[in-house]
Amino acid sequence: MASASAHQMSLGSLADITGEFNGGSYKIDHRDTNALLSIRLSANTSFYAQPGAMVAMSSEVTLKGKFKFSFKKMFTGGEMSQSTFTGPGEIILAPPIWGDIVPIQVDAGIEWNVGKGGFLAMTDGVIKDTKSQGLGKGLFSGEGFFVNRISGVGIFFVTSIGAIVQRNLKEGEQWIVDNGHLVAWTCPYTLERSGGGFISGRHADEGLVCRFTGPGIVLIQSRNPEALSAWIVGQRPSG
Numbered sequence: 001m002a003s004a005s006a007h008q009m010s011l012g013s014l015a016d017i018t019g020e021f022n023g024g025s026y027k028i029d030h031r032d033t034n035a036l037l038s039i040r041l042s043a044n045t046s047f048y049a050q051p052g053a054m055v056a057m058s059s060e061v062t063l064k065g066k067f068k069f070s071f072k073k074m075f076t077g078g079e080m081s082q083s084t085f086t087g088p089g090e091i092i093l094a095p096p097i098w099g100d101i102v103p104i105q106v107d108a109g110i111e112w113n114v115g116k117g118g119f120l121a122m123t124d125g126v127i128k129d130t131k132s133q134g135l136g137k138g139l140f141s142g143e144g145f146f147v148n149r150i151s152g153v154g155i156f157f158v159t160s161i162g163a164i165v166q167r168n169l170k171e172g173e174q175w176i177v178d179n180g181h182l183v184a185w186t187c188p189y190t191l192e193r194s195g196g197g198f199i200s201g202r203h204a205d206e207g208l209v210c211r212f213t214g215p216g217i218v219l220i221q222s223r224n225p226e227a228l229s230a231w232i233v234g235q236r237p238s239g
Helices: 071-076 135-140 225-234
Strands: 017-021 024-029 036-041 046-049 054-057 062-067 081-086 089-093 101-106 112-114 119-123 126-132 146-152 154-159 164-169 174-178 182-185 189-193 208-213 216-221
Touching (some): 036 046, 101 146, 112 154, 164 174, 174 216
Antiparallel strands (some): 036 089, 046 119, 054 089, 062 081, 101 154, 182 216
């Protein structure tokens, strides 16, 4: 857990984030909501990213797009494509909308869950799979029926709408998060109405929150995608 928490001090500032991984290095800059992820790869080192995330790359880098069809991924909501970059050279990546990018170190025995739209890229050695949340969380958590499950050893990068805030929870400590603000987490949660009580029936469509219980780490984003979409629609001229 210590390595995952090492980035916490960078989350509260706009300072560049730099680091190294086996076979390469990275830099995250322009963190004033226009974040870019720059990757430098040694020869024969592979790096993986969401399709469409590439902004630019040096001519020496080899890019392959893989389509991995399987019935499991089709029914579990897993992504069936990814971009694979092989060095030597440099890659510049960006998320589809304004926000921040944060690196997370994955160690053996630790699993992360990443919400809808939160995953951006990963180093070799990281394993990304899909995990079912069950019917209740799938319908009402705001993250869909399936989330990305991250394990292995290496670094993966998450992105957000707005800033990213990290909270480290102690054993038994609880933290309540609005269901539209989740980015990534390592501890379990239950769904409740914002006024208290577990969700039930048809009245569970408003004011839902996620109650996390430690130990673990929770990353949230400062903007709610649905609220942002509603605001943009409201700014359009009437008629």
